[in-house]
Amino acid sequence: MTLEDAGAPLAPEVAGPAGRAAAARAHAPGAAAVRAAGLLSLGALACLLPFVLSDYRTFQFTQVFIYAIALLGLNMLTGYNGQISLGHGAFYAIGAYTTAIMVDRWRVPYGWTIPVAGVVCLVAGFLFGIPALRLEGLYLALATFALALAVPQILKHFDAWTGGSQGIVLSKPAPPPGLPLSPDRWLYFLSLGLLLLLVLLAWNLLRGRAGRALVAIRDNPIAAEAMGVNAALYKSLTFGVSAAYTGIAGALGALAIAFVAPDTFNVFLSITFLVGIVVGGLASISGAIFGALFIQFVPNWAQDISKAAPWAIYGVFLIVFMYVMPRGIAGALLMLGRRLARTTQSHPG
Amino acid sequence: MDVFLQQVVSGLATGGIYASLALSLVMIYRATDVVNFAQGEMAMFSTYLAWSIMNHGAPYWLAFVLTVVIAFVGGLALERLIIRPVEDAPVLAIVIVTLGLLVIFNSVAGWAYSYIIQPFPSPFPRTPIRIGRIVFGPHDLGVIGVTLLMLALLWLFFRFTSLGLALRAAAQNPAASRLVGIRVGWMLALGWGLAALIGAVAGMMVAPIIFLEPNMMSGILIYAFASATLGGFTSPGGAVLGGFLVGVIENLAGTYVSFIGTDLKLTLALLVIIVVLLVKPSGLFGQAVVRRV
Numbered sequence: 090m091t092l093e094d095a096g097a098p099l100a101p102e103v104a105g106p107a108g109r110a111a112a113a114r115a116h117a118p119g120a121a122a123v124r125a126a127g128l129l130s131l132g133a134l135a136c137l138l139p140f141v142l143s144d145y146r147t148f149q150f151t152q153v154f155i156y157a158i159a160l161l162g163l164n165m166l167t168g169y170n171g172q173i174s175l176g177h178g179a180f181y182a183i184g185a186y187t188t189a190i191m192v193d194r195w196r197v198p199y200g201w202t203i204p205v206a207g208v209v210c211l212v213a214g215f216l217f218g219i220p221a222l223r224l225e226g227l228y229l230a231l232a233t234f235a236l237a238l239a240v241p242q243i244l245k246h247f248d249a250w251t252g253g254s255q256g257i258v259l260s261k262p263a264p265p266p267g268l269p270l271s272p273d274r275w276l277y278f279l280s281l282g283l284l285l286l287l288v289l290l291a292w293n294l295l296r297g298r299a300g301r302a303l304v305a306i307r308d309n310p311i312a313a314e315a316m317g318v319n320a321a322l323y324k325s326l327t328f329g330v331s332a333a334y335t336g337i338a339g340a341l342g343a344l345a346i347a348f349v350a351p352d353t354f355n356v357f358l359s360i361t362f363l364v365g366i367v368v369g370g371l372a373s374i375s376g377a378i379f380g381a382l383f384i385q386f387v388p389n390w391a392q393d394i395s396k397a398a399p400w401a402i403y404g405v406f407l408i409v410f411m412y413v414m415p416r417g418i419a420g421a422l423l424m425l426g427r428r429l430a431r432t433t434q435s436h437p438g
Numbered sequence: 439m440d441v442f443l444q445q446v447v448s449g450l451a452t453g454g455i456y457a458s459l460a461l462s463l464v465m466i467y468r469a470t471d472v473v474n475f476a477q478g479e480m481a482m483f484s485t486y487l488a489w490s491i492m493n494h495g496a497p498y499w500l501a502f503v504l505t506v507v508i509a510f511v512g513g514l515a516l517e518r519l520i521i522r523p524v525e526d527a528p529v530l531a532i533v534i535v536t537l538g539l540l541v542i543f544n545s546v547a548g549w550a551y552s553y554i555i556q557p558f559p560s561p562f563p564r565t566p567i568r569i570g571r572i573v574f575g576p577h578d579l580g581v582i583g584v585t586l587l588m589l590a591l592l593w594l595f596f597r598f599t600s601l602g603l604a605l606r607a608a609a610q611n612p613a614a615s616r617l618v619g620i621r622v623g624w625m626l627a628l629g630w631g632l633a634a635l636i637g638a639v640a641g642m643m644v645a646p647i648i649f650l651e652p653n654m655m656s657g658i659l660i661y662a663f664a665s666a667t668l669g670g671f672t673s674p675g676g677a678v679l680g681g682f683l684v685g686v687i688e689n690l691a692g693t694y695v696s697f698i699g700t701d702l703k704l705t706l707a708l709l710v711i712i713v714v715l716l717v718k719p720s721g722l723f724g725q726a727v728v729r730r731v
Contacts (some may be wrong), residue, residue, distance in 0.1 A: 167530065171528075171530065172529055172532055173529065175533075175537070180592075211576065215448035220712060220715075220716050223715065223716060223719065224715055224719075226530075227472075227473045227529055227533065228715055229664055230473070230475075230529075230533045231473060231667070232708075232711055232712055232715060233713060234475065234663070235660050235663060235664070235704075235707060235708040235711050235712075236658075236708055237705070238656060238657070238660050238704055238708075239660075239704040239705045239708045242702060242703070242704045242705055243702070245703055246702050256727075298491075329526035355655065357541075360537060360540075360541060363534065363537065367534055371530075396548070396549075398545070398549070399545075400541045400542075400544060400548075401541070401542055401545040401546055401549065403538075403541050404538040404539065404540070404541035404542030404545065405538070405542065406519065406538075406539070407534055407535070407537060407538030408534075408535050408539070408542075410532050410537040411524060411527070411531050411535050412523055412524070415531065415669075
């Protein structure tokens with residue numbers, strides 16, 4: 090069992106014959122139409138959802154989109170580039186606090202705080218990525234794990250800015266004037282829109298030259314360097330971009346919950362993100378969405394059994410997925426799809 | 439000056455706990471090249487076992503011995519059942535599996551024993567010992583003594599027994615060890631068993647100080663990471679020394695650097711880890727890994 094081929098679904102160039110065949114099938118006119126129809130109906134469903142669901146359910150789906158953005162960021166770094174981060178909750182926290190402080194202390198309109206949170210995290214991630222260059226595998230995992238554990242304390246320490254353990258209470262962002270939407274629905278569409286934008290960006294980034302470079306660095310750093318990939322630059326940039334994604338998610342999260350407090354950004358948040366990318370699928374963009382659905386809804390159901398149950402289930406899923414589905418839900422679906430395509434090809438009609 | 443010495447002494451005492459957990463991390467790292475993120479939670483779980491054995495009326499030392507034995511067997515079983523399938527997988531898979539163990543132990547402890555803080559008895563007498571104007575807590579001295587005793591026993595085991603020799607051989611050169619008839623798989627499992635045992639002792643030593651609670655080990659685990667990093671992940675003696683050093687640094691910085699105080703202590707551990715990894719990644723006494731390209 091390896092993670093070696095985990096980049097395959099998005100980079101058919103490195104996927105070998107099977108991937109190329111699948112890509113060729115996907116380009117067949119019938120398949121393209123099916124895919125377009127599927128995406129369109131999915132889009133229509135996403136637009137209808139907040140009008141049929143209760144406010145609470147709408148909020149839950151908003152949270153799914155927010156998690157998906159964060160997972161996309163972490164997956165770029167850990168799934169594609171192979172740099173293990175157990176501390177992405179820290180960047181989520183930086184994003185959240187950037188927004189909270191700007192809105193609460195400086196009265197900046199919340200719309201502006203989201204890109205600012207992204208930029209702040211881009212810089213923070215890039216800077217953290219530089220020492221991370223010298224840390225391989227386990228040691229990077231260690232350092233980021235320590236970061237995750239230290240975050241709540243750091244946030245409490247700078248209480249003049251962060252409000253200490255009381256946190257900062259925000260008001261729910263109002264929809265722009267003229268839009269006939271409730272705040273919950275507006276947040277839903279805002280998060281959905283940002284998620285789509287960031288997915289497109291990530292897809293463009295990862296399917297081409299940059300994506301291949303990231304996967305090459307992950308699978309064989311020495312060979313990648315020999316091929317002329319500037320590993321140091323790519324790795325620290327990936328850290329930055331990954332942190333920026335997670336920071337934007339944090340900013341949206343702060344707005345959606347309308348409250349930030351140090352203890353919500355503990356080490357378990359970082360582990361939750363890791364659970365998300367492992368279950369959803371390492372090195373897969375659609376995996377981020379499956380992972381987000383998982384970490385939003387499974388704990389809710391498990392909570393009914395016991396307060397401790399969600400985490401026990403997380404742990405079991407982490408281990409079982411590593412054994413039987415190392416490419417997560419996205420990888421399993423892809424394999425299932427290919428197998429179906431093969432059987433329909435061999436038995437026409 | 440008295441304050442300084444007092445802080446050094448209490449630093450050594452907390453350092454003893456970091457040292458014992460760091461020792462168990464190093465045990466596993468040397469045997470299997472794995473950093474076990476679940477080490478702290480395994481120690482916590484063992485301590486809960488000791489606590490419930492005592493609640494059933496067993497005296498302290500009986501509970502202590504039983505727990506140590508259970509922890510050893512449990513660690514052995516964990517390696518055989520859970521870690522073995524990912525032994526040759528990339529680092530990420532192993533990190534994820536040990537993190538999975540971390541959350542399972544944490545939540546099962548919360549489930550079974552609740553999140554209410556429980557007191558845990560100390561086997562050492564209570565009356566403080568005074569030398570000059572410095573006060574030594576007997577439990578603190580006991581912790582230091584137990585840590586040093588464990589280190590000595592481990593050294594004797596690795597140095598003078600054939601099983602210890604086989605363990606070292608299996609870690610250093612698995613292929614050659616297999617050729618001379620050492621069952622490498624079982625040696626790795628033995629490493630996990632020993633680590634779980636040392637962790638259990640560390641848990642029972644720290645519980646009287648910080649009380650028993652499912653999250654009690656998360657802070658200590660980070661200090662243990664810092665200690666093992668500082669001393670070198672490949673050197674048991676280094677890890678113990680690193681533990682004492684980190685304990686003293688933590689106490690002195692908390693007292694004399696007002697910026698750090700008590701609320702940035704975990705950040706200090708983070709700093710220690712990052713600085714050591716940047717300046718001397720192999721730690722003070724670790725062996726640098728040289729890889730052929």
